[in-house]
Amino acid sequence: MTVMPAQVELPGTLDCLVIGGGLLGSAVSYYLAKAGARVRLAERAQLNSAASSQNAGSLHFQLEYRMIENGPEAARKAAEAMPLHLDAQHAWSGLEAELGMPVGVSQHGGFMVAESPEQLNTLEQKVLLERASGLEVELLDGEQVRRRAPYLSERILGAAFCAKEGKADPRRCVLAYAAAAARLGARIDSGLGVSALNYEQGVWRVYFSDGSECRARTLAITAGAWSGRVAAMAGISLPVSPVALTMTTTVRTQPMISHLIQHAGRRLSLKQTGDGNILIGGGWPARLRHTEGVIDLDRRPELLLNSLTGNMSAALAVFPELKKVSILRVWTGTTALVSDQLPLLGELPKSHGIYIATGGSAFTLGPTYARLLVERILGRPASLDITPFDPRRFGSLTLA
Incomplete structure (x- = not known):
């Protein structure tokens, strides 16, 4: 496996912070970096340590x-x-x-x-x-x-x-996406959990488990079984x-x-x-x-x-x-x-720029989920209609 390039520093405000370093997070980071976005991926444990490595591919x-x-x-x-x-x-x-x-x-x-x-x-x-x-x-x-x-x-x-x-091969897929993202300038951090999210003056202020923080215009939640808990940090309820x-x-x-x-x-x-x-x-x-x-x-x-x-x-x-x-x-x-067996794919309701990809056949559909989510994050024309998977169908769960 090719070793990833040394981590680049990304001063100032990120275009997107990706939360979760499995297949989806690594792929979203790659497609964002490929489009020229300033992106950072934060994984609380090691890359590919949860569902992406535990499934059969x-x-x-x-x-x-x-x-x-x-x-x-x-x-x-x-x-x-x-x-x-x-x-x-x-x-x-x-x-x-x-x-x-x-x-x-x-x-x-x-x-x-x-x-x-x-x-x-x-x-x-x-x-x-x-x-x-x-x-x-x-x-x-x-x-x-x-x-x-x-x-x-x-x-x-x-x-x-x-x-x-x-x-x-789930192991190779995640690391290949992450390595490709890093080559394009994305910062990939493992052992870095998100502890709090605050929306301030038009950007997200993100606090990490090691005491550090960053600012990002948008967030992408790709945390699998942890996705609901990450969304809850921003006051959003999801049936995940x-x-x-x-x-x-x-x-x-x-x-x-x-x-x-x-x-x-x-x-x-x-x-x-x-x-x-x-x-x-x-x-x-x-x-x-x-x-x-x-x-x-x-x-x-x-x-x-x-x-x-x-x-x-x-x-x-x-x-x-x-x-x-x-x-x-x-x-x-x-x-x-x-809850309805369909994926959540798109911007979360009432969220100020939080996007999510989870549910459904997340490994099989991972490259497609990632590309489509990046289109939404960047405001590009949709290559596929993902209206049936829009998280706003559960908007009534979030009151604020």
Whole structure:
């Protein structure tokens, strides 16, 4: 990994302070710096230490199981974000060339499989929604699925296949974006938390955990599960909830899985990294920890045995050869979801220039979220209509 240039000093007022150093924060900093803005990123821990490093790096442009499990109306609501999915397909395809660094992008296609007639019906309805939104997705029967992916179980009755799905390396992505931002003049600070926000004389005065401060015309909140707490420092209430999830990885093995695998009736994501590890996830919950009755986001969520066994059962049903591979590690992590399952993307209501990007499929859509948010911050024409994701839809939660 290329070492970042020495940090530049940015005297005076920043154009934007970015709060949170995961994929979104690093990408927002890059696109701002690329546009010539004076930008600084502040990360309370280390870059890529939270959700961006704890997820599996799936590039899933089809609607996920969590978006279709609650019926047609919920699926139609989730499909409002499909223009973002279409944009992200192209963004990931060209990302390594843009950043000038490898980030492990591999787009060899993804299946969402079905094991029952009911799940097949769900897939059919999902595919209709996706095609109506412009996503290129095929509906295959079991024989067609195994012709393309012979490693999948005979139990698979059919699948939806999207040729542009795949994976990327979350560790490399964040550091590549941050390094590119630093080369363009952005200041990147880790181990620097935000302790207070005050709006004074048309600019934000930001106080940091080390006692220092800075001034910025705008703020960009890209803090994942911490986003609601950062917004609350400015007196703004948001329906952003932390969600604890479980992931598993196997030891390295020979190439066995060449696609991204999801399921229409179970929580499952399955893929193999370039190093040979098989990653198993799909939204199985962990338990958030509490300190004095308050969710403690600084503590790793507690592993739930039922989630681990349920996840392994789903994976083995789809990919029986997994039983021959040893588990290397199981971990938990925290991500953020918005109450209506759609992202928050744009300027916060009544905020004097605070912008946010969070929720939805934040890793898959990260490059798209970041570019679109920067367009808003800089007042540029929108390349996509993000009105459905405007934070002002929750403006009634903030009274001041």
